Amino acid sequence: MAVVYYVRRLSSGRDEDGSRYDPGLAILEFGRAFPNEAIRSLHVTADGGAIFVRLHGNKAGFMKSHRNHFACHLIHPGRVRVQPLTSAKGFTVEFLDSPTQSGTYVFDTEKEAAEVSLWLLDNYVAIAERDEGEGAPAAGLSSDPAS
Known part of the structure; x- marks a missing residue:
C-alpha cells in the first residue's frame, strides 16, 4: 500500500513531458536559501522550468528548476533587464x-506575464525612487530594445 501511495504521489505532479512542478518544494527550497524573505506569490513559466517569486517589501526572487531541486537567487533592484517578446505571453x-x-x-x-513584468518593474522603480532621493542614477530595467 505504501508503494502505491508513493507512485501515485510522484505521478500526480508530472506534466505531459515528464517534468515536475511542486509548489511546496519550491517554497521550501526558496525558504532554505533565503530564510528571512517572506513569499507573496509564485509565478511559474509555461514549461515549469522557472519560477518568479514575488516577495514582501518590493523584492523579487527567481528559481530555475533542475529536475529535483531549484537554483534560487534574489533579484537585486537595478540588476535585471527585461525585454518584451513579440508574443505578449x-x-x-x-x-x-x-x-x-x-x-x-x-x-x-498574457495576464501572468504582464503581472510578473510589472512587479519586476515595481521592484526597480521602488529602488530608483529611493536612489533619486540620494542623488544616485538608476539603471537596469528597460523595455526599449535599443538600450
Missing part, C-alpha cells in the same frame, strides 16, 4: 548578477 530577462539564469521565459497567459 513572455519576456527575455538578463540577470546582471547571475547571467547563467538569463533567458526567455513564457507564461501560460
